[in-house]
Amino acid sequence: MSRLPAPENPVVDAEPVVDRPSDEFKDKDSSEQTETRPAARKGPMFISSIHQNEPYVTRKELWSYYRYYNGDNGVGPNGYSMTLFQSLAFAAGFDPAAGPGSSCTADGSSGQCVLPWGGGTKSVTSIVLIANGVSFAIMTMIFTTIGSAADYGTFGRWLLLFMTVICWGAQFASMALTEPSRWGAAMALYMIGFISYGATLVFYAALFPRLARNTPHARQLRDKFEAGETSKEEYEREESLEKNRISNISTAHSNIGYIFTLCLNLSILLPLASNSKVNNYTIVLTNVYWVITGIWWFIFQQPRPGPPLPKGERYVTIGWKQIWAACKQYKQLPYTFIYLFSFFLLADGLNTTGTLVSICQNDRFSFSFLQNTYLGLSQAITSTISTFGFWYIQKHWKIPTKTMFVVTNVVTIMIPLWGMIGIWTTKLGFHNKWEFWAYNVVFGLFQAPYYAFSQTMMAELTPPGFDNMFFGLFGLSNRASSMIGPNVIQAIIDSSGNNWMGFPFLFALCVAASVVIWFAVDIPKGRNDAVAWAEGIRAAKYAEDGLVTKE
Numbered sequence: 001m002s003r004l005p006a007p008e009n010p011v012v013d014a015e016p017v018v019d020r021p022s023d024e025f026k027d028k029d030s031s032e033q034t035e036t037r038p039a040a041r042k043g044p045m046f047i048s049s050i051h052q053n054e055p056y057v058t059r060k061e062l063w064s065y066y067r068y069y070n071g072d073n074g075v076g077p078n079g080y081s082m083t084l085f086q087s088l089a090f091a092a093g094f095d096p097a098a099g100p101g102s103s104c105t106a107d108g109s110s111g112q113c114v115l116p117w118g119g120g121t122k123s124v125t126s127i128v129l130i131a132n133g134v135s136f137a138i139m140t141m142i143f144t145t146i147g148s149a150a151d152y153g154t155f156g157r158w159l160l161l162f163m164t165v166i167c168w169g170a171q172f173a174s175m176a177l178t179e180p181s182r183w184g185a186a187m188a189l190y191m192i193g194f195i196s197y198g199a200t201l202v203f204y205a206a207l208f209p210r211l212a213r214n215t216p217h218a219r220q221l222r223d224k225f226e227a228g229e230t231s232k233e234e235y236e237r238e239e240s241l242e243k244n245r246i247s248n249i250s251t252a253h254s255n256i257g258y259i260f261t262l263c264l265n266l267s268i269l270l271p272l273a274s275n276s277k278v279n280n281y282t283i284v285l286t287n288v289y290w291v292i293t294g295i296w297w298f299i300f301q302q303p304r305p306g307p308p309l310p311k312g313e314r315y316v317t318i319g320w321k322q323i324w325a326a327c328k329q330y331k332q333l334p335y336t337f338i339y340l341f342s343f344f345l346l347a348d349g350l351n352t353t354g355t356l357v358s359i360c361q362n363d364r365f366s367f368s369f370l371q372n373t374y375l376g377l378s379q380a381i382t383s384t385i386s387t388f389g390f391w392y393i394q395k396h397w398k399i400p401t402k403t404m405f406v407v408t409n410v411v412t413i414m415i416p417l418w419g420m421i422g423i424w425t426t427k428l429g430f431h432n433k434w435e436f437w438a439y440n441v442v443f444g445l446f447q448a449p450y451y452a453f454s455q456t457m458m459a460e461l462t463p464p465g466f467d468n469m470f471f472g473l474f475g476l477s478n479r480a481s482s483m484i485g486p487n488v489i490q491a492i493i494d495s496s497g498n499n500w501m502g503f504p505f506l507f508a509l510c511v512a513a514s515v516v517i518w519f520a521v522d523i524p525k526g527r528n529d530a531v532a533w534a535e536g537i538r539a540a541k542y543a544e545d546g547l548v549t550k551e
Contacts, residue, residue: 055302057215062246065211068297069204069250070257071290072164075265076171077190077197079376080283080369082128082358084177085190087279087367089115089124091180096121112497115183125359125499126490127187132355133486135191139198140476144323147472149315150203151306160203161298167196171287175280202475208250209459209467210304212243236527240401241394243459244452248391251452255387255444258380261289262373269370279369322469332533335526336461336470339517343454344477346409346513350447352485353416353506360499361436375440382444390449401456402523408450409517411442413510419503429500461526463534485509 090113095102097110104113104124114121122130150156170193177186212218218239225235265282272278309315330337365371394404418439422429430436455474462470489502 064296064300066253068294069254071293073254073258075261076286077193081190085186088183088186092183129486129490135194143475149319152309163196163199174283206471247452247456252387255383262377339521342513342516348485349506349509379440379444383448386445405453408446411446416503416507422500463530
């Protein structure tokens with residue numbers, strides 16, 4: 001028995017009235033012809049970026065993909081830059097109890113620190129959260145405007161390069177941040193670096209489903225399935241494991257890069273501890289490492305272009321049209337959209353929790369790059385061990401992706417619960433140094449594989465050939481979702497004057513979203529819906545061209 005391979009670059013209308021074709025994974029032989037009603041000519045267009053004969057993934061290409069993530073590990077834009085921004089803002093601020101001109105670190109200070117803001121004052125913690133909230137809002141604009149446009153031509157390739165170069169530039173510019181009076185510039189550079197870093201993660205992740213489809217092992221599996229030599233269940237299980245393999249190995253490489261970068265930074269932080277610019281040198285060194293490891297992906301990436309942009313469409317508008325059109329497909333892809341919506345809330349809660357814990361950690365360790373480097377090493381080492389460990393467990397016992405996700409998710413939502421304890425006592429709840437060590441170890445053990453499995457779940461629920469469109473939505477759910485949490489939390493902190501009062505809201509948000517994913521997302525059904533939807537789009541194009549498919 002043979003199956004029709006995916007056609008090259010089909011382009012059809014966004015709202016086709018299509019009789020659902022036979023599922024790609026049917027096991028029965030059939031000589032029946034399947035006809036599909038042509039699509040109506042209206043609205044924006046869906047496209048499939050799958051080519052029939054895409055290049056095999058070479059070892060050099062795959063390892064350059066891993067090396068990019070090895071450098072894009074977040075130490076600079078997601079760690080040091082925020083610490084530098086917060087430390088300069090704290091040094092420039094004053095104690096509201098003592099008035100302007102006072103120091104936030106003076107003996108007998110109230111423990112609060114504010115800066116002039118909008119005709120009044122605002123706490124440094126709230127300003128950091130606002131910077132995060134605005135950054136995530138801008139990410140939302142990026143993902144909705146140009147995210148799915150990356151499926152066309154070579155736009156996705158150049159988009160990742162552009163965002164990477166912007167992030168590199170912001171990190172190198174940190175050399176100018178040497179005085180407390182420049183805290184505003186530090187805020188701007190932190191936001192530019194954080195936004196572009198978040199964009200690189202999303203557009204990098206959108207590449208991996210296509211890579212997973214074109215490894216020699218995956219292509220061999222598909223050939224056997226199309227030839228009728230393996231069952232649907234066996235094919236789905238092995239294909240899922242191949243996706244998990246690439247996702248977990250790339251995550252492990254990011255953690256290995258995290259370890260190496262932090263160790264490399266000790267070569268500056270220890271001998272130059274008394275130098276006033278040591279923090280700036282550290283950020284630059286971190287960025288140089290990413291440039292060295294990341295540039296190879298843009299050299300060795302093989303061309304797998306999508307179709308040309310449809311006539312009359314523009315890159316800055318096609319994304320909005322496609323996302324709106326995709327959202328209207330929720331009835332055909334219910335599990336995909338339940339996951340996207342729930343993950344939006346879950347990511348908002350967990351990302352904001354991480355930011356709030358980092359603020360408390362920076363304050364507790366007096367914004368020390370050296371102490372944060374040691375803490376980061378504990379997280380990176382445990383992350384690497386856990387990523388390989390969870391992957392071995394899943395591979396050995398053939399455990400479904402969702403089960404692995406749930407295990408890691410249960411532990412991660414306990415982090416805001418622990419923070420809540422700090423409202424009522426200073427003995428626990430992120431008030432003590434040992435708690436931050438424990439947090440980084442637990443984060444490493446469970447949060448790193450959590451990210452890998454959440455990404456693989458999205459790949460499972462994404463219609464084949466529509467990777468950038470749906471990973472753009474996933475990026476909106478993951479990175480850009482946190483425009484809500486930081487703004488709510490900063491309002492709570494401003495009102496209460498207590499950083500820990502934000503944890504109850506975050507815990508409730510995480511629990512509610514997690515329960516929906518645990519009990520309302522069916523991965524096997526969602527995968528079949530996604531394949532059927534993608535085939536419906538392609539079949540509509542064939543019918544429109546007067547072609548008839550035969551299985």
